Amino acid sequence: xxxxxxxxxxxxxxxxxxxxxxxxxxxxxxxxxxxxxxxxxxxxxxxxxxxxxxxxxxxxxxxxxxxxxxxxxxxxxxxxxxxxxxxxxxxxxxxxxxxxxxxxxxxxxxxxx
Amino acid sequence: xxxxxxxxxxxxxxxxxxxxxxxxxxxxxxxxxxxxxxxxxxxxxxxxxxxxxxxxxxxxxxxxxxxxxxxxxxxxxxxxxxxxxxxxxxxxxxxxxxxxxxxxxxxxxxxxxx
Numbered sequence: 435x436x437x438x439x440x441x442x443x444x445x446x447x448x449x450x451x452x453x454x455x456x457x458x459x460x461x462x463x464x465x466x467x468x469x470x471x472x473x474x475x476x477x478x479x480x481x482x483x484x485x486x487x488x489x490x491x492x493x494x495x496x497x498x499x500x501x502x503x504x505x506x507x508x509x510x511x512x513x514x515x516x517x518x519x520x521x522x523x524x525x526x527x528x529x530x531x532x533x534x535x536x537x538x539x540x541x542x543x544x545x546x547x
Numbered sequence: 548x549x550x551x552x553x554x555x556x557x558x559x560x561x562x563x564x565x566x567x568x569x570x571x572x573x574x575x576x577x578x579x580x581x582x583x584x585x586x587x588x589x590x591x592x593x594x595x596x597x598x599x600x601x602x603x604x605x606x607x608x609x610x611x612x613x614x615x616x617x618x619x620x621x622x623x624x625x626x627x628x629x630x631x632x633x634x635x636x637x638x639x640x641x642x643x644x645x646x647x648x649x650x651x652x653x654x655x656x657x658x659x660x661x
Contacts, residue, residue, distance in 0.1 A: 479652070
């Protein structure tokens with residue numbers, strides 16, 4: 435079956451530091467990959483996505499590249515802000531099987547001034 | 548994009564009671580999804596609700612415990628029945644986007660069972 439593995443949190447950084455949150459996956463078919471963000475007290479919002487190998491998704495300074503050879507979709511940002519403090523979920527949706535999305539456990543990011 | 552609202556936003560309930568959570572979408576959608584998010588855990592899909600048919604439940608979830616209604620293309624309810632403290636979670640409503648791969652989520656209902 436499909437699965438998504440994210441690095442454990444919390445990740446604690448100072449403002450303007452570089453961020454990487456690792457995500458690897460296993461899936462049947464050719465999945466689409468997503469990063470969702472959940473700010474405190476809110477539901478999940480789509481942050482970025484990539485639908486095929488070597489695609490790069492980007493939004494709000496965040497980037498992630500779909501790496502089929504390493505089955506990874508790591509989230510990066512060059513300079514984090516306090517307002518980026520949230521929980522980040524990696525997810526996939528497989529084209530070859532169930533339409534039901536698979537989510538990782540989420541990684542909490544805390545950015546200090 | 549779809550805008551989704553949920554009611555209530557939070558509640559504190561007594562063991563053995565039931566709570567109905569409402570989900571309203573600002574556009575017509577075919578499928579609506581109900582998730583549970585337990586503290587520190589990922590999202591777990593409870594069921595998928597199509598208008599005009601019975602909801603489809605995932606393994607570990609049953610209709611008697613989580614009855615779902617889907618009376619029209621913009622609205623759904625999830626009831627958490629005979630609650631116990633283990634039901635304390637955030638319950639999220641979700642719909643597919645127009646590209647059918649990304650999802651839109653409601654703000655969630657934070658339930659605490661004493």
